[in-house]
Amino acid sequence: MKAITVEPKKPGSARYEDFPEPDVREGSVLVEAVAVGVCGTDVEIVEGKYGWAPPGKTRLVLGHESLGRVIDPGPSSSFKAGDLVVGIVRRPDPVPCPNCAVGEWDMCTNGQYTERGIKEIHGFMSEHWRSEPEYLIKVDPSLGILGVLLEPMTVITKAIEQVFLAGQRAYWEPKTVLVTGAGPIGLLAALRFSVRALQVHVLDRAETGLKPDLVRALGATYHTGRISDLDFDPDIIVECTGVGAVIADSIKKIGSGGIICLTGIGAGGTGAGAVADVAAAVVLKNNLIVGSVNANKRHWYRAGQNLIHSDPAWLSRLITRREKPENFKTALERQPDDVKTIIQFSDV
Ligand SMILES: [Zn+2]
Numbered sequence: 001m002k003a004i005t006v007e008p009k010k011p012g013s014a015r016y017e018d019f020p021e022p023d024v025r026e027g028s029v030l031v032e033a034v035a036v037g038v039c040g041t042d043v044e045i046v047e048g049k050y051g052w053a054p055p056g057k058t059r060l061v062l063g064h065e066s067l068g069r070v071i072d073p074g075p076s077s078s079f080k081a082g083d084l085v086v087g088i089v090r091r092p093d094p095v096p097c098p099n100c101a102v103g104e105w106d107m108c109t110n111g112q113y114t115e116r117g118i119k120e121i122h123g124f125m126s127e128h129w130r131s132e133p134e135y136l137i138k139v140d141p142s143l144g145i146l147g148v149l150l151e152p153m154t155v156i157t158k159a160i161e162q163v164f165l166a167g168q169r170a171y172w173e174p175k176t177v178l179v180t181g182a183g184p185i186g187l188l189a190a191l192r193f194s195v196r197a198l199q200v201h202v203l204d205r206a207e208t209g210l211k212p213d214l215v216r217a218l219g220a221t222y223h224t225g226r227i228s229d230l231d232f233d234p235d236i237i238v239e240c241t242g243v244g245a246v247i248a249d250s251i252k253k254i255g256s257g258g259i260i261c262l263t264g265i266g267a268g269g270t271g272a273g274a275v276a277d278v279a280a281a282v283v284l285k286n287n288l289i290v291g292s293v294n295a296n297k298r299h300w301y302r303a304g305q306n307l308i309h310s311d312p313a314w315l316s317r318l319i320t321r322r323e324k325p326e327n328f329k330t331a332l333e334r335q336p337d338d339v340k341t342i343i344q345f346s347d348v
Helices: 040-046 141-169 184-194 210-217 244-253 272-284 297-308 312-316 325-332
Strands: 002-006 015-018 029-037 065-072 084-087 114-116 128-131 136-138 176-180 199-203 221-223 236-239 259-262 288-291 319-323 340-344
Touching (some): 002 325, 015 325, 029 141, 065 141, 084 128, 084 141, 136 297, 141 184, 141 236, 141 259, 141 288, 141 312, 141 319, 141 340, 176 184, 176 244, 184 199, 184 210, 236 244, 244 259, 244 272
Parallel strands (some): 176 199, 199 221, 236 259, 259 288, 319 340
Antiparallel strands (some): 002 015, 029 128, 029 340, 084 136
16 A cells, blocks of 8 residues: 655655555554645654654654544444544553543653654554554544544644633633634634634734635634734633744733633744743733643544534635645645645545
8 A cells, every 4th residue: 555654853754655554453443544634743744853653663654634434344343334434643651641541641641652643653644544443533424524624623622621621710701712823723713612602813914815714704803913902801812823922922911810722832932031021921810821732532522523513614615725645745835825735545
């Protein structure tokens, strides 16, 4: 079979190549790839900045935002041939830490978790892949290709859960939410907040085009420019850019008792001199900053439900580019109007 593979930490090593069929030890369910979404993590791995091959191997199959079709459900699963499925990304660490022991591997405390297509387990950018049945989520057939958005939806399903769990620390009646960054995660955040009784605002650099259109289609308000120029102090900010200046501005702008959820991952920023100023703003307004990454099985299940209850026409506009596997390098190059690019292996 063919697969998109990379030698982690070696820039320029990615290629679309012949690769052995997945070993039955990788899972009893055999799946045919339909599509795999690409994201910033894939770009970082291909640039040699991140990623780990499986133990004893030099190359890693890339890809963690999957959608596939069951070919062989194996001897012990409730799946049927033809079922659409998505593979869960993270696996608990082998120790396991207390969080992994109770199935909350997204909160792993010892860092020895593994992740498909990222850390020590092959990903989903291969014509065939395998999984244990307990790490597969069945996708409602009505979703079709939109099932490829399930993994990004898990990220925001967990982040929003974290925000409302954290909000229970005090009496809290949030009315306004600001989402910074109108990429796939930011837009899915806006979608999920728009179904609650909240005023939703999204801020991004794009002045025109699809991003403002998608935000306004949700009944939300679109902003460009500086956070400090907004004429309201948000009760919730979901930060999806990872840009230091945007994070610092978010912390200064959040309303009293507000909660900031950081989901973006960047580097560098505004320097240590600003940290005490930022911390003072947090102290004086009782603010809470919560980081959120990955998702556990509860979030994967809920994310599937969230997709089913969303407008499919709006969701389909998030998929802005479909590339063939042999053109994966083009897929990974960011273009101005991209929201979510997918690599399509077969028809849904
Ligand atoms: Zn753990």
